[in-house]
Amino acid sequence: MSDQDNDFKIVQSLSGADKRLIRYIPYLLKDLFELGSKPIVSIELLDRALGGLQVDNTVLDLCCGKGANVLQFARKYGIRGIGIDLFPPFIDDAREIAVQLEMQNFVEFNVMDLRTAVTAFRDIDLVIFGADTDVLGNEIESLQQITACCRPGKHILYETATLSINILEYIFTQSGLNIVDSQLHDREQLHEINIYNTEKIKQRAGELKELYPEKSDLFDTYVQAQEDEVKLLETEMISVTYLLQTPR
Numbered sequence: 001m002s003d004q005d006n007d008f009k010i011v012q013s014l015s016g017a018d019k020r021l022i023r024y025i026p027y028l029l030k031d032l033f034e035l036g037s038k039p040i041v042s043i044e045l046l047d048r049a050l051g052g053l054q055v056d057n058t059v060l061d062l063c064c065g066k067g068a069n070v071l072q073f074a075r076k077y078g079i080r081g082i083g084i085d086l087f088p089p090f091i092d093d094a095r096e097i098a099v100q101l102e103m104q105n106f107v108e109f110n111v112m113d114l115r116t117a118v119t120a121f122r123d124i125d126l127v128i129f130g131a132d133t134d135v136l137g138n139e140i141e142s143l144q145q146i147t148a149c150c151r152p153g154k155h156i157l158y159e160t161a162t163l164s165i166n167i168l169e170y171i172f173t174q175s176g177l178n179i180v181d182s183q184l185h186d187r188e189q190l191h192e193i194n195i196y197n198t199e200k201i202k203q204r205a206g207e208l209k210e211l212y213p214e215k216s217d218l219f220d221t222y223v224q225a226q227e228d229e230v231k232l233l234e235t236e237m238i239s240v241t242y243l244l245q246t247p248r
C-alpha cells in the first residue's frame, strides 16, 4: 500500500473520510487519550474472568493509538507490553505518556503496520484488538491472523460495536475462538464519554478553522462524522468487549 493509502486507512479508522485530514489529526485529537477503547471495561472483564493478568504475561496492543489500553494494563497488573500503531504522532504521544506514568520500562511502542505485526509477533498471552480497520480482511480473516500471534489457549481482547450479538458470536465460532466472557458497555457512561470527546474535538476544530479558514469544510465534515458515529453507537449499535480464547 502507498503512503497515501495508509493515510486514508488511518483517517478512516478514526471515523474520517478525507485523507487530507491526516496532518490535522494530532491536533484534533490532542485532548484525548482513549481513542475508542474502554480500558476500565477490559480490566473489569479480565479481573472477573481470569483473576487479572499475571506479571509474566506479555500483552500486545494492536492499533494502540496513544497506548490507553496497554499502559493501563501495565499499571494495574505489572505486565510487559508492546503497542504498535501505523501513525507516528500517536506512537510519540504513547511513549511520552509512558514516561509520565513511569511505565516506559514496562511497555514498548513501535510504528508498525498491523499487517506486519501479525506476522512479526508470536507467543503473546493477550492480544488487544479494536476492530478499527479492515486491512486484514473481514472480521473472521482478521481474527484468524491475530490468533497466530497468541500462545495456544491464550487470549484476545476484542472491543467492538455490533448490530447483532448473534452474528458476532457466529464470527467467533467461525474463527475458531472460544468465548470466555463478555461485557456490554454501559450506555450512560458511553454517552458521557462521547459528549466529552465530541466537545473536545469540536473545540480543536474551531481553533483550526480560525487558523485555516479555507479548510473549514474539512474540519466541519470531521466533526459531523464524529457526531453521526456517536448517534449510531448510542442508538443502533451494541458496544461490547469480548475475552476470547485461542485453540489449545
Ligand SMILES: C[S@@+](CC[C@H](N)C(=O)[O-])C[C@H]1O[C@@H](n2cnc3c(N)ncnc32)[C@H](O)[C@@H]1O
Binding pocket: 009, 010, 013, 014, 033, 034, 035, 036, 037, 038, 062, 063, 064, 065, 066, 067, 068, 069, 084, 085, 086, 087, 090, 112, 113, 114, 115, 130, 132, 133, 135
Ligand atoms: C480508533 S483508533 C483506536 C486506538 C486505540 N486502540 C484506542 O482505542 O485508544 C484506531 C487506530 O488504528 C490505527 N491504525 C489504522 N490502520 C492501521 C494499520 N494498518 N496498522 C496499524 N495501526 C493502524 C490508527 O492509527 C489509530 O490509532
